[in-house]
Each structure stands twice: as C-alpha cells, then as structure tokens.
Amino acid sequence: MGKARTLMSCSACGQQVGQWVGRCPGCGAWGTMEQRSPATASVPVALQTLRHEAGGEPRASTGIPGIDRVLGGGLVPATVALLAGEPGIGKSTLLLQLVANLSAAGLPCLLASGEESRDQVANRARRLGIPGERVAFASGRELGPLMDAARAERPFLLAVDSIQSLRDTAAGQVPGGPAQVRGCTDALVGLAKTEGIAVILAGHVTKDGDVAGPRTLEHAVDVVLTFDGEPRSGLRMLSGGKNRFGAEGEVAWFEMGSDGLHEIDPRAMLRTGEGEPGSATALPRLGRRALAVEVQALVVPTEGPARRQATGLEQGRFQLVAAVLDRAGRIPLARAELFGATSGGVRIDDPACDLALAAALASAASGVPPPPRSAFVGELGLTGRVHPGAGMGGRLAAATAAGLTTVFCAGEPGPMPDGLRAVPVGHVAEALEWAGFAAHSRAKRDRVA
Template identity: 40%
Template sequence: MAKSKTFSCSECGASFSKWSGRCEGCGAWNTISEDAPLASGPASKSLGARRGSAVPLTDLAVEETPPPRTVSGLGELDRVLGGGLVPASAILVGGDPGIGKSTLLLQAAAKFARSGLKTVYVSGEEASAQVRMRAQRLDLADAPVRLAAETNLRDILTTLEAERPQLAIIDSIQTMWADNVDSAPGSVSQVRAAAHELTNFAKRRGISVIMVGHVTKEGQIAGPRVVEHMVDTVLYFEGERGHQFRILRAVKNRFGPADEIGVFEMTGGGLSEVLNPSALFLSERGAPSAGSVVFAGIEGTRPVLVELQALVAPTPHSQPRRTVVGWDGGRLAMILAVLEARCGIPFAGLDVYLNVAGGMKISEPAADLAVAAALLSAREDVALPADTVVFGEISLSGALRPAPQTENRLKEAQKLGFTAAIAPAGGKAGSGSAVGGGLTLTRPADLTGFVGETFGAG
C-alpha cells in the first residue's frame, strides 16, 4: 500500500492531504508544498508486531543534580538563560531584522570561547569575511571562535561531528537547507527538518546549539510553531530601531524562569549590558508633565520602572484614533470603557495615544492603573507628582486588584528616590500608609475613589 502524502503551507503551517493552489487557512497562493519524510523507517503498522523494551521508571522524590552551567560573562544573557548555558540544550533566538541578533550572539560566542568553551559559529546569511569585519569592529577578532559560512545542513552536521565543539551557533535556521526535504530553504518543511536535526544532534552529542530565527510581521518566529516546542529555550530580542535599548526576553525556558528579561544598550562598539534598567529608562524624564506616569512593573524576577506617556486631544475625524506603542490595544479599549461606564468620564470625540517610553513592551495587567492615571492626567491636563509610582489591575466592575510582588515594586521605587506610590489594597507592602524608607503608600478602594482622590473628579 502506498504511503499517504502530506502537504503544508509555508505561510501559516496548515496541513492538507492533497495539493491545491490556494491555502484554505490563510488564503495565500502557491504556498503549499509536499512534506517529505525526514528519514526512512518501518511502517507504523509494524510497531505492534514487535515487543519493545521496558522503559525504566523513577519516583518523583528522587533528587536530581542541577545541570552544570557555563557562565558567559554577559550578566544579562546569563540571567535570561537562567544562570548560564546548559550543556546539550537547544536555544532559539528570534527578533526583527537588524535588531542586533547576530551582534549579540557574536559577542556571546567570543565570551564563551574566552571562558574555555570550544565554540563554532556557522553563518548562513553572511560570508566569513563579513563576520570577521563585525568581529573587528566589536574588538573580538582575537577570540578563539571557529567560523564557517554554510547552508547545507548535512555538511554542517558532519563538520560539527568532526570538530566536537561544546557550543554551536547557527545563524539562521531559515537559511538552512536539508537535502532530504523537497522544498526551498525557509519553507515550513525545511525549517522544521533543520530544527529537528539540530535539536537531536544537540541531545545526542551533548553540544549546546543556539539557532537564530527570523520573525514575521506579527512578531512570531517564522516557520511552524512546532519548532518552539522542540527546543528547550525560546528567546526574543526586542526593541525599536529608533531607541538604543534592546530587550532579551525569555518566553520559554526549561532550565530557568520564563518571562525573564535582559536589557542591553546598542552602542558604536556593540551591545553593552544595562545593570539598572529602571534608572536608564527614566534617565531622560524631565519635569512633571500632563500624561506622564511612572509604572512599577515586574519582568520575570526583576522589578522595572518605566514611563507611560499618554496624549488625549480632540479629533478632527468622525472616528477617534486609538494608537498604542508597547502595550495591548485591546486592554486600552477596556480601560477607556471602564472609565466611561464606572466613573462617568467619556473619551468620545477624543484621539488617544499611549506610548511606553524607551521601546519597552509591557504585558502584565498591573499596568492598568498606571495607564488610567496617564489617560486622566492627559485629559484633565494635570500632571502627577514626579516622585510618584502607580500600579494595579482594574476589573470591569471598576474594582482594583492587588498586583503580585508589591513589596519588590516598592523597594525598587524607593531605591530610585520615589517617595509616593499609589496601589490597590491587599498587596503585601507593610502596614499603614508609610512604608519603610519614607515612601508613602496610597491605597484607593476602587477606580472611582482613585479618580476622586488623585484628580478631584469621579
């Protein structure tokens, strides 16, 4: 009996049993190609005919030794990795074109190589001479990093088998070509096959593999989502080209906490670590102005203070604009609706612009109260005191919910010289309105109370 063929779309990854000119999932044309098997083997129907070997079972109470880690010396990278590089781990790093992924990994390769880790850097996008030029510009030309420019996956694996490095960096996974897959490099089948082979090689040979991945216009790593399930760690390198700050964020980590971030600053000599992100994000904040509020957030295990900026102005259009940079647009619409329904403050006929300063992206709900404060400050043209931080979650009923790690947020604010904080009741932050270090904490009962106490309305 002939084996059934499968087809997949190179744009969205949808699978089909037969070829067609147009993908039913995303509507793209001429993006469906046949998926070739990765390797030949016995048919699945024969699995039940032969008896397999028993798998050893262990108890949950058995203590396992923590995996050894190699520290690179880039503290922000080591933090995001969970304390250092774990042997035989597969890491996927994604980011926008030109954001600095290759620069970061070349610096990391030099650091690991200088610490005694045998490192191989394979570039599929640039020639070896181009990588050497970047290394000279970054003052890394003397680092003992082995370099290659190749896209043939079979040749790369053969080379790694012979060299036996402890760390291999593949830049990028979208340029790799597996000769056993009948499709073009960068397609869903090629990316899936290359990631599968490299991950298996890392596990079999005990080699750490870092793969670079491009992202789509939606911000997701290009290719099938199964690639993110294959690897141990998924990192996103974020930032705006107009800003010098870059954020390395862990969205998946089997060897450490997820949602941890590392902050870098892009300079003429490469990426430099930012040891105190809060101070840097607030360094250009001037005198108090309407629409500017400082939010005390948590990214992974690190408290970070960032400035939220809002602008509310009459609209000349029939449909008011709602523009958001660095936050969820749907969340902004919810805050505006709650302010109008629960506090009687309308935003109809007004354009609303919201920006997170410094190119930072915020996703936690604890920013709700700070966003509401920025919107009201901009609408009423009333500036909040410069020494005040705000955080807390807003529910649809107008109630305020406490944010996790309230104590850590307040400690970070105190360290940077803030003397007042506005946060919902219920979070662990000491007793009374005065917190240790001279910081005064205001705890409004609900959103209406917050509006009345802070802006004299509601």
C-alpha cells in the same frame, strides 16, 4: 482492507521518513534508508534510570551576567535555544559576542551563518574588537555539511544564524518553508541530545511579533528567547519565554553601540518625564524583578473618528482602560484621539499597570501632572474597581529604588519600606481625584455606602 503503508527507516539511527532520501536527516549517514513496514520500522530502545548527580545541572557562564540570568544561571550542555527577533535588531551581534566570550573562556564554539559570508562576519568581529582567531566559522546554508562539521569539531556551542536560511538538500521542500525549518530543527535537536552539543538557533519573527515558522519549532527547543527593542533608541531587551532549565519571563537590558551590545541598568532610561502632564509611573513585573517604568499618554480632541494607538502597550488593554475611564471615571475620552507609549520602548503586558495607564490618560486629559514621586499599581475591572496586583513586595522595592515616596494601590499592600507610603484605593476615581474631574464625587458616595 486498505493497503499497508510503508516507511523508510535509517538503519543507523532509526529516523523515519515517508519517502526515500539518499541521506538520513537525523544522523546524516548516506545510503542507510531502508523500506520497512510500520510494525518492523522501530529499533530497540535502551532503558535507563533517572539517577542524577548530587551537584545539579552543570552550567557554563556566557560571560554576560544578564544572559546568564535569563537562561537560569548559565548555558546547560546539550541545550537547544531559539533566539527570535526582528531583522536588524542585533541577533547576529549578540550571537557573535556570546560565541567569543565562551571561546575565550576555553569552551570551543562553532558559528554557522547562512545569511552572511565569512568575510562579512569577520568584519563585524573587527568592528566589535573581537579577535577573529577565537571564533570558528562554518557556512550555515546546507544542513548536511554543517552536521558533519559539528560532529568532527565537537564544539561546546553551535550557533546557527539563522534556522530559516538553513536547508536540507536531500529533502524536496522549498528552503525556508515550514517543512524545511521543522526538519532542520529536528536534526539539530537530535545532534544536541546525542552529542551533548549546546545549540542556539537565531530565528525570524512575523509582523505580529510571533516566531516565524511552524509552531512545532517552539515546542522542539528547550529555551525560547526574544530579542527586541526600539532600533532608533539603541535599547534592547532580551526576555526568556519557555525555559526548561530556569524561570520564565526573566529580562536583561542592553544598549547597542558602535562596539556592540553592552548590558545596562535601564532604570534611568525608563523614567524621563516625571512631573509632566500625561506621564505616570508604573511598577510592572518584568520576569522575576519589578521596575519603575514611565507610561505616557496623549489626548487630542477631535470631531472625526477617534483613533486609539499604543506603542509598548497591549492595544486591547489600552482601549479597555480608556473605556473604563470614560464610563466609570467620568473622564470625556470618547471624542478624543488617544495615544499611549512606554518610555524606552519597553513592552508591558502586566495587568497591574492598568491604574498607571489610567493616571497617564487622566493627566493628559486634565493637564494636571500626577502627584510628585508617585506610582500606581492595580488592575482595573470593567466597573472601575481596582484589583490588587501580585508580587507587591517586589514592586514596592522597585519604587524605593527609584526614589518614589507614594504608591497608589488596591487595599493594604502589607509592610511598607522606610520612606514609602501607600494610598489605598478601591475605585479608579479615588486614585484620580488629583486630576480634578467631578467623578471623584462618586468615589466619595461609594466610601460612604
């Protein structure tokens, strides 16, 4: 029989670790770790009911309507949210403005930064026009003192910038490593749930755009927010992923200026080249809303190896649409370098934008712009067939709001808004007859058949 494994358990909160530590990583108490066998390491569990208040979940407005919408209506007490983004995208600025708004509304907040000193954060607040006395600051380098400060102050919100810079000196792992990140996150989640303090953790992303650190980081938090955009344009996009308190996929747009982030209506910035060859309008669903977004393409003939490069579009989807056009649409793209992009740096992963991307590529290859004030909605199959997109009601409303008059789509989309007409198509060649390629003869044969 194997040797019985022993555990170290905190006598105050029941936190279990595999080796002795002087300070409990769960509650922060000193000298409470005791050796126990697995059979006796557990603590009694207090049973409770699921009785709830009739009014629903209490929420606090952040003072920024876009953030409230992404969160599902505001910030729920004891929420743990992860704000992930690339370096320099504006996470620290967003956190500072969020903390300042909540503090001004009478909700005390604590901002902890392990990447910047107090003077650096104070200078940013001065540039943004935020009164420094509104914001309470604490060093975010060491977990223990931060937990003590949060328990002593009991703020409504604890903002940590960033979780990768936080370290538990009682643990033996390398600061910023997966084990440290996991342990610090677990301690902060325990703090939020036991003390009722909302916690927002700024997090890094990898070069592939994924959240840095162990995958358990995303599982442990209640909300995952992604903050990205094109740094050179100033356009930023806050999108909600996992959300236990609201709908997933909601999006808010901001513009970075000298005085901070300002929420904007992105419609004017997402359609800039209408009427030019190589541009077509898509109607993607971004969250619960749909928007008219310009998709751009460039086709350059080459004698060497052909490149395929996309910005703001899924690379695999871009290559698939190009292959379908070459084979099923009879548009010669195999010996050409292809480049695709979205206006404003918006990232699109909606399959119903395939037809708009195909229209942009066909327009760039032929030099003929798409029909004026038109949009394209549909997912392309490998045979060139166009499949309908979900949520056509919202897409048609977005087309009307953008001043469009024609929508190329698969089948009949249902009731049409005033001033908007639908052009039903079943094959990609039908939707691209305006480009002048001979492939439309195949579409005519299909209709006859």
